[in-house]
Amino acid sequence: MRTTSTVFSLATLLWAIPASAQSVPTPESVLGFSVGQDFKLARYDESITYFEQLAAASDHIKLIKVGETSFGRPWTLALISTPENLANLERYREIAQRLAHPAGLTDEEARRLAREGKAFVDISGGLHASEVAGAQHTIQLAYDLVAHANDAAVHAVLDNVVLLLWPSLNPDGQDIVVDWYRKNVGGPYETAPLQELYQKYIGHDNNRDAYMLNVPESRVIGRVWREWEPQIIYVHHQTAPFPTRIWLPPFAEPIAPRVPAVMSREVNAIGMLIAQGLEENGQPGATHMGTGFDAWYPGYIDYLPMLQNIAAFWTETALYRYATPYFYTISDFPQSMRDLRPGTLYPSPWTGGWWRLRDAVDYMTTASRSVLEYAAKYKESLLYNRYQAGRDAIRRYENEPPYAYFIPQDQHDPTAAVEMLRRLAFNGIRVSQLTRAAEHEGQRYAAGTWVIPMNQEFAELARQLLEVQEYPDLREFPDGPPEQPYDAAGWTLPYQMGVRVISATAPLSGDLRSAIVPLSADVGAVETSPNAPFTSSVLAAGIVPPEGRVSGSGAQVSVDPAATNGFRLLNRARQADGTVRYDQATGHYIVAGIAPSQVTSWAEELSVSATRTSATGAAAVGARLGLYKPWRASMDEGWTRWLFDQYEFPYTTVTNADIRGGSLRSRYEVIVLTSDSPGGILNGFAKGSVPPRYEGGIGEEGVRALDAFVREGGTLICLNRSADFAIEQLHLPVQNVVASLRRSEFFASGSILEVITDPSHPVMAGMPNRASVFFDGSPVFTTTEGFEGRALAKYADHGSPLLSGYLLGESHLQGFAAGLDVQHGNGHVVLVGFRPQWRGQPLGTFRVVFNASLYGEAVARGTAVASDFWSPPEE
Numbered sequence: 002m003r004t005t006s007t008v009f010s011l012a013t014l015l016w017a018i019p020a021s022a023q024s025v026p027t028p029e030s031v032l033g034f035s036v037g038q039d040f041k042l043a044r045y046d047e048s049i050t051y052f053e054q055l056a057a058a059s060d061h062i063k064l065i066k067v068g069e070t071s072f073g074r075p076w077t078l079a080l081i082s083t084p085e086n087l088a089n090l091e092r093y094r095e096i097a098q099r100l101a102h103p104a105g106l107t108d109e110e111a112r113r114l115a116r117e118g119k120a121f122v123d124i125s126g127g128l129h130a131s132e133v134a135g136a137q138h139t140i141q142l143a144y145d146l147v148a149h150a151n152d153a154a155v156h157a158v159l160d161n162v163v164l165l166l167w168p169s170l171n172p173d174g175q176d177i178v179v180d181w182y183r184k185n186v187g188g189p190y191e192t193a194p195l196q197e198l199y200q201k202y203i204g205h206d207n208n209r210d211a212y213m214l215n216v217p218e219s220r221v222i223g224r225v226w227r228e229w230e231p232q233i234i235y236v237h238h239q240t241a242p243f244p245t246r247i248w249l250p251p252f253a254e255p256i257a258p259r260v261p262a263v264m265s266r267e268v269n270a271i272g273m274l275i276a277q278g279l280e281e282n283g284q285p286g287a288t289h290m291g292t293g294f295d296a297w298y299p300g301y302i303d304y305l306p307m308l309q310n311i312a313a314f315w316t317e318t319a320l321y322r323y324a325t326p327y328f329y330t331i332s333d334f335p336q337s338m339r340d341l342r343p344g345t346l347y348p349s350p351w352t353g354g355w356w357r358l359r360d361a362v363d364y365m366t367t368a369s370r371s372v373l374e375y376a377a378k379y380k381e382s383l384l385y386n387r388y389q390a391g392r393d394a395i396r397r398y399e400n401e402p403p404y405a406y407f408i409p410q411d412q413h414d415p416t417a418a419v420e421m422l423r424r425l426a427f428n429g430i431r432v433s434q435l436t437r438a439a440e441h442e443g444q445r446y447a448a449g450t451w452v453i454p455m456n457q458e459f460a461e462l463a464r465q466l467l468e469v470q471e472y473p474d475l476r477e478f479p480d481g482p483p484e485q486p487y488d489a490a491g492w493t494l495p496y497q498m499g500v501r502v503i504s505a506t507a508p509l510s511g512d513l514r515s516a517i518v519p520l521s522a523d524v525g526a527v528e529t530s531p532n533a534p535f536t537s538s539v540l541a542a543g544i545v546p547p548e549g550r551v552s553g554s555g556a557q558v559s560v561d562p563a564a565t566n567g568f569r570l571l572n573r574a575r576q577a578d579g580t581v582r583y584d585q586a587t588g589h590y591i592v593a594g595i596a597p598s599q600v601t602s603w604a605e606e607l608s609v610s611a612t613r614t615s616a617t618g619a620a621a622v623g624a625r626l627g628l629y630k631p632w633r634a635s636m637d638e639g640w641t642r643w644l645f646d647q648y649e650f651p652y653t654t655v656t657n658a659d660i661r662g663g664s665l666r667s668r669y670e671v672i673v674l675t676s677d678s679p680g681g682i683l684n685g686f687a688k689g690s691v692p693p694r695y696e697g698g699i700g701e702e703g704v705r706a707l708d709a710f711v712r713e714g715g716t717l718i719c720l721n722r723s724a725d726f727a728i729e730q731l732h733l734p735v736q737n738v739v740a741s742l743r744r745s746e747f748f749a750s751g752s753i754l755e756v757i758t759d760p761s762h763p764v765m766a767g768m769p770n771r772a773s774v775f776f777d778g779s780p781v782f783t784t785t786e787g788f789e790g791r792a793l794a795k796y797a798d799h800g801s802p803l804l805s806g807y808l809l810g811e812s813h814l815q816g817f818a819a820g821l822d823v824q825h826g827n828g829h830v831v832l833v834g835f836r837p838q839w840r841g842q843p844l845g846t847f848r849v850v851f852n853a854s855l856y857g858e859a860v861a862r863g864t865a866v867a868s869d870f871w872s873p874p875e876e
């Protein structure tokens with residue numbers, strides 16, 4: 002097998018436009034403008050019209066429908082290769098599948114298949130829709146390949162490669178951005194930022210959802226990748242560190258520790274080869290590594306596949322704004338870059354001048370072509386390396402721990418394990434089950450216990466998601482502050498989702514092995530309808546939640562908030578004009594006024610176990626819920642909306658104007674502020690930066706209106722950073738004790754910490770006493786003179802609360818509160834010092850958001866009891 006170092010001597014082919022172009026339509030003839038033209042962007046439907054005309058004119062391209070987006074747009078994938086390869090696709094797909102799932106294959110057979118097979122290369126643009134060039138470059142790339150398919154250089158590539166080309170990885174976002182730009186182009190707001198997320202709920206976080214698969218787009222993409230098992234996945238982005246023109250792998254440190262080395266090497270080699278291709282094409286300014294783009298977090302859709310033994314990566318081409326050109330001079334450059342000194346990994350510094358959309362498209366097109374050339378030249382290695390990485394994972398976990406993970410059915414939240422396991426199965430991890438009770442390492446496991454045997458090809462992905470992360474202690478300089486991780490430092494799913502998972506440190510006995518039966522993992526059977534939670538999606542993998550039922554007798558039904566799905570039942574009852582009350586004695590919700598057969602059918606559908614009771618519950622839960630939506634598009638707001646929709650909470654979106662309008666108490670019982678900076682909430686977009694209707698935040702008027710809302714008996718919920726807003730602006734007798742600490746004293750960004758909860762408080766109902774929370778630049782509370790209220794959760798007095806990720810300065814947490822219920826006038830401000838709904842991942846704390854959303858005046862009044870759960874630590 003070739004060593005990857007030889008690629009550095011590989012000369013990139015020149016893609017000159019020859020005279021022998023096939024007669025296929027040009028993009029200009031269909032779009033009415035050339036790709037990358039100043040001020041012009043193609044919408045998704047226009048792009049697809051072009052692809053359809055191209056496919057009608059050539060036998061080098063085939064289109065397939067792959068599913069639907071969140072807003073219901075049909076979604077298209079293009080396959081580009083020689084007509085011979087396209088005619089034999091099924092055989093090549095079979096080979097890709099066999100090498101990706103290598104159990105039972107010999108090295109000899111794998112080599113033969115690698116020789117026979119073709120490289121599958123997946124390239125896309127448009128994932129981040131505001132990074133506009135990606136989804137335009139795919140049009141150009143398709144045209145260049147198809148129009149010149151018979152030229153020797155292109156033919157040599159297509160003969161060895163099947164290109165899976167997504168015109169856009171985010172069709173909804175492409176149209177949102179293009180429509181916005183078209184409305185503003187030529188006017189004063191031509192380059193103004195967008196006022197909405199470019200995905201129905203999650204915007205930029207569409208590249209943070211790879212393992213959770215919360216939105217339909219992630220599931221469609223994942224399913225296509227499992228169907229084709231490409232060897233390379235390449236996603237284009239556009240946030241090059243200025244003034245460089247394109248950032249390319251190798252990635253910055255740290256990389257995800259479980260990624261197979263051979264895949265990292267392939268990606269490093271590809272990054273270097275793209276840079277060389279750019280130089281040969283006279284496109285300067287490429288850089289690598291040291292720019293903050295580390296590869297620690299596996300939630301990137303363009304990096305997680307590394308853990309499925311695929312060379313997956315992204316690049317970052319420069320962007321000004323939309324399709325507007327910009328002229329840069331050296332004085333725009335940061336001081337340290339003005340000497341234009343060449344560096345080892347930046348040997349051709351960009352010297353400024355015009356930067357146009359067309360330039361970005363050209364850089365991307367060169368980069369994509371370089372990747373295709375690499376794939377054509379190293380086709381056999383690429384195919385064989387996928388086999389080898391899978392083979393090695395299987396072998397490794399035959400011989401070293403963890404040999405398996407056990408997931409008992411008996412869990413704090415009965416459906417949480419299913420939510421977790423179905424996601425793993427969707428990502429190609431095989432889940433098995435015990436057919437009878439068995440014992441391992443002194444633990445007895447009941448029949449039905451789920452097992453993930455680790456001798457499987459995607460074992461490293463399972464490990465990366467299930468085990469604890471120990472983020473390295475990297476400093477900006479010796480004894481200096483920690484470097485900022487590019488994304489989360491810890492994400493361990495069993496902690497986030499509240500699932501008990503036990504890893505097998507000793508080999509499984511023959512007896513135990515004989516009790517384990519694999520469940521089928523047919524990911525194609527997962528229903529990908531928008532908003533379907535995993536527990537309600539159809540999955541043939543046989544990962545079935547425990548049966549829901551209603552037992553006992555009595556006129557009412559008691560629902561334990563430990564069951565997260567129970568909130569869906571409560572909301573259905575409310576929608577059906579039933580009443581839901583909170584019962585302080587049991588900490589359960591009581592449903593009344595719904596026919597028994599109806600409750601039973603909901604319980605069965607939702608896998609909820611509920612009990613009939615004669616208790617009525619004292620306090621009706623809050624009915625009118627408002628969710629604040631700032632114009633500076635907020636992903637945390639979007640995720641909260643997603644969460645409420647998933648769990649069927651009725652709510653109203655509240656804008657700046659609604660808040661400034663006052664009289665909030667007559668409209669809402671509970672208002673939620675999602676995580677945002679105090680300045681963001683107060684001031685919003687600066688005057689003149691956006692069309693006037695989007696300017697500003699809630700302002701002083703809005704602060705007064707929120708203050709009155711709470712004083713008149715309303716509940717204001719402040720998630721994570723918005724707690725600082727409430728503390729400052731409503732003058733609460735509360736302090737964020739980490740607010741003024743330097744990063745060298747205290748730092749934890751995106752990590753999982755342990756808190757001690759007070760489940761007797763309604764907002765914490767159903768929480769375990771010790772709970773994992775996602776901490777992300779979060780506030781930590783103490784109270785001052787005049788405080789009335791209760792703590793919801795606190796950090797232990799001693800030791801480190803770190804469970805997964807990175808924490809510096811644990812003493813700044815010890816003994817302080819992680820959540821507070823602050824009495825303010827007749828109402829309450831609930832301060833949550835963590836991210837209970839972060840990216841839809843910490844299922845174990847969703848109920849904190851749900852309980853808080855139901856925590857209206859009646860519940861608060863009925864449950865206000867003295868508590869000695871927490872008192873502020875001595876200074």
Ligand SMILES: [Zn+2]
Nearest residue numbers: 129132238239
């Ligand atoms: Zn991006």
